[in-house]
Amino acid sequence: MTAPAPTTTTRPRAARRERVPAVLVLEDGRTFRGQAYGAVGETFGEAVFNTGMTGYQETLTDPSYHRQVVVMTSPHIGNTGVNDDDPESARIWVAGYVVRDPARVPSNWRSVRSLDEELTAQGIVGISGIDTRALTRHLRERGAMRVGIFSGEALADEAALLARVQQAPEMTGADLSSEVATTAAYVVPAVGTKRFTVAALDLGIKAMTPQRMAERGIEVHVLPATATLDDVYAVNPDGVFLSNGPGDPATADLTVVRGVLERKTPLFGICFGNQLLGRAVGFGTYKLKYGHRGINQPVQDRATGKVEVTAHNHGFAVDAPLDRVSDTPYGRVEVSHVCLNDDVVEGLNLLDTPAFSVQYHPEAAAGPHDAAYLFDRFVKLMEGQRA
């Protein structure tokens, strides 16, 4: 993994509970004044909101949030402190954190420190005490946009701060997977008897994903984002997995995905992986106005008609027709899942090639477990291929 994003700089904080003024400046000029939460300093990123009432540790450590400043719509965050079991990666990836009313005293049997301490220790600049409902409504109406959080001194000149926010990098066109992915391959062993080998491309993978596969007898070889088709086939895989990850899917190289489809090796993708599969077969991707981030998003499986409540974190989506099966260079492709809030494509199924993907998070970290069957579907696809 690489060093923290260069878009953040921090200063030491004198006393832990000292009230340090902070200001959040959106790129369209709207500002919110509050207090520093976590590290004191300044940070820039894309302002997005997450509606989960629980699972803040999983959110903070999800590499897909790299370069994003996350606004929590739930007003009380930090109540259960921080433990060493729930992180989805080795560090916090959000570029900044926005909370209405953080817990002053955490209480949970697993808690080893407070969230404020953890954010400070990891150099994550945050702000608290602002009207997160007004901020969320603003983002919902105007769309996700660049933002800066500044704390400490020299906050009076808002015009100067705004100019700096407007110079920060945009999310559209950002190629970020290699900034968060492992640089060395590693293996997550199967739990119990090993049944399959999977090559998983780490584009920003969450720890729970290989775990969910390992629980099903899969030995997972996690490979760097830069892995070639030869690297993938060097592990002699029964299946290939494309992970979640940060950034704009339009920047990704599709050579490996297309090579796997051509060889008809079973393929499963999650989130960024869904977007790559979509682009590999010829669909476009586009930026959503404000994205889906939370753990209670209703998705319909169009094959069964069943509705699942699911975990989401995506700002881009695949542009594929809902009303018909598409003919592509890899055969017929259908939209398998759709979000019931806004009809956004939430899954793809290839009818002539053993490949499928979903835009949401069946690993459910954090989140409801309704979509766990998708890992079983991947196992079935690999079983079918052997038969």
Ligand SMILES: NC(=O)CC[C@H](N)C(=O)O
């Ligand atoms: N969690 C993910 O994989 C996110 C994918 C992509 N970066 C998006 O925002 O849509």
